[in-house]
Amino acid sequence: MSERFRRQRTPRQKKQDGGYRQLKTKLFLVTIFTMFFSVAGAVFLYNFVFQGRFANAVVGFLQHIVYAGKADAYERALGTYRHVIRNYLDWYFLGGILFLFMIAQMIYLNSFIKYFSEINRGIDALVTENAGDVILSQELAATERKINSIKHTLEKRKSDAQLAEQRKNDLIVYLAHDLKTPLTSVVGYLTLLRDEPQISQELRCRYTDIALEKAERLEDLINEFFDITRFNLTTLTLDRERIPLSRMLEQLTSEFDPILSERQLVWQLDIAQGILFVGDADKLARAFDNLIRNAVNYSYAGTEISLRAQTAEDMVKITIKNHGKTIPPDKLAHIFEQFYRADVSRSSATGGAGLGLAIAKEIIELHQGTITAASADECTTVTVMLPMNICVCD
Numbered sequence: 001m002s003e004r005f006r007r008q009r010t011p012r013q014k015k016q017d018g019g020y021r022q023l024k025t026k027l028f029l030v031t032i033f034t035m036f037f038s039v040a041g042a043v044f045l046y047n048f049v050f051q052g053r054f055a056n057a058v059v060g061f062l063q064h065i066v067y068a069g070k071a072d073a074y075e076r077a078l079g080t081y082r083h084v085i086r087n088y089l090d091w092y093f094l095g096g097i098l099f100l101f102m103i104a105q106m107i108y109l110n111s112f113i114k115y116f117s118e119i120n121r122g123i124d125a126l127v128t129e130n131a132g133d134v135i136l137s138q139e140l141a142a143t144e145r146k147i148n149s150i151k152h153t154l155e156k157r158k159s160d161a162q163l164a165e166q167r168k169n170d171l172i173v174y175l176a177h178d179l180k181t182p183l184t185s186v187v188g189y190l191t192l193l194r195d196e197p198q199i200s201q202e203l204r205c206r207y208t209d210i211a212l213e214k215a216e217r218l219e220d221l222i223n224e225f226f227d228i229t230r231f232n233l234t235t236l237t238l239d240r241e242r243i244p245l246s247r248m249l250e251q252l253t254s255e256f257d258p259i260l261s262e263r264q265l266v267w268q269l270d271i272a273q274g275i276l277f278v279g280d281a282d283k284l285a286r287a288f289d290n291l292i293r294n295a296v297n298y299s300y301a302g303t304e305i306s307l308r309a310q311t312a313e314d315m316v317k318i319t320i321k322n323h324g325k326t327i328p329p330d331k332l333a334h335i336f337e338q339f340y341r342a343d344v345s346r347s348s349a350t351g352g353a354g355l356g357l358a359i360a361k362e363i364i365e366l367h368q369g370t371i372t373a374a375s376a377d378e379c380t381t382v383t384v385m386l387p388m389n390i391c392v393c394d
Contacts, residue, residue: 022139030111034104041100045093058085115140122147126154164337182214182221189214238280238366245277245284245316249309252288256296264301270308275316277386279367287363288318290356291382295322298380314388319381327375335373336361 062077070076085092115137122134126147134151136144189211193204249271260266277284295305303323310317327335336357364371369386 022141026139027111030108034108037107038100038104041103042097045096045100055081055086119143119147126151129155160337182218185214186211186218238283240278240280243277243279243281243284245275246271246273246309248281248285249288249307249318252285252292253307256292259296260305263296263299265296265299266304268304268306270306270310272310275309275311277316279386280363283363284367287360288384290360291320291384294356295320295380295382298322298324300324300378311388316386316388318384318386321379321381323379326378327373327380332373332375336371 059074059077059081062080063073066080067073067076118136118140122136122144125134133148134144136147189207193199193207193211199207250269253267253269257267292305292307299305299322306319306321308317308319361371364384364386367386369384371382371384373380373382375381
């Protein structure tokens with residue numbers, strides 16, 4: 001016996017067959033009924049026509065209705081029957097058989113059309129976005145589940161899109177408000193330098209440094225506006241190459257040393273040496289930069305930030321752990337969504353545009369990896385898993 005016929009059905013195939021079992025049974029019964037109706041009708045028609053009953057009925061009708069009151073009514077009726085009907089009896093019988101066949105076909109087709117109409121109604125409910133689930137006949141239970149599953153998926157996507165759009169609009173309002181503060185400071189200090197030429201060199205340098213700092217902050221805010229636009233208008237694509245993942249992580253952590261020193265934070269690194277990965281170096285660097293920056297922004301002063309990179313079985317596991325405010329479970333489930341900020345009370349100066357984690361998630365998933373987060377006891381851990389099938393270790 002060939003492999004094709006020996007292959008067993010999967011549980012999913014069995015479930016789908018079971019979902020349509022009632023429909024198959026119903027159609028089978030309709031088929032049996034139409035066949036019985038056709039055969040019974042043909043037998044009845046044959047007996048009625050060829051056993052003399054039809055002739056008696058026609059002659060009686062002509063005698064008592066058409067030729068009523070005439071002396072030779074019976075002879076006239078019998079003659080008319082012979083000339084008009086009896087000579088063409090085979091054709092009348094064939095016409096009767098065709099008529100019965102048409103009725104049987106209509107019954108059979110109507111049983112199909114009813115189900116197509118129900119499915120059509122369900123599709124219309126998807127298009128018009130009617131509230132509530134689609135309800136079909138019991139025989140179409142499997143189709144009902146699929147249509148409702150699609151309906152719920154579309155509703156969730158629409159809700160997520162609306163929520164993301166609302167978050168983006170709110171964020172733009174926050175950024176626009178935050179733009180005023182550094183811009184006002186820059187204009188104020190530059191105006192002061194212009195209008196007060198007699199101020200000391202020390203004070204002039206101080207005002208210049210403040211204006212420069214505010215201008216740099218203004219540049220960061222403008223860049224966040226561009227990030228919002230780019231995230232919606234571009235699709236990330238990968239330019240794969242062989243990259244030393246261990247060295248990349250070590251370089252990224254060293255670039256954050258000044259910021260960690262400023263915020264009284266320290267590194268705790270455990271990066272396995274010699275991890276090579278085939279991927280997009282620039283985009284992976286951006287993803288891990290976003291994850292590290294997020295850990296730095298939300299860490300308590302005087303704490304450690306842990307970064308580990310190890311190989312385990314067929315995966316590369318990178319974890320970034322920081323000590324800060326515990327993220328509630330209801331917010332933790334959304335931190336990788338675009339424009340979402342767990343701490344909405346923070347301004348854009350500290351909380352960012354809410355795009356960093358969303359971009360990191362998209363980049364990791366483009367590399368066939370996964371990213372998850374856990375938060376408890378004032379400790380938040382982000383875990384990145386990358387598959388070994390595109391990774392080589394020395």
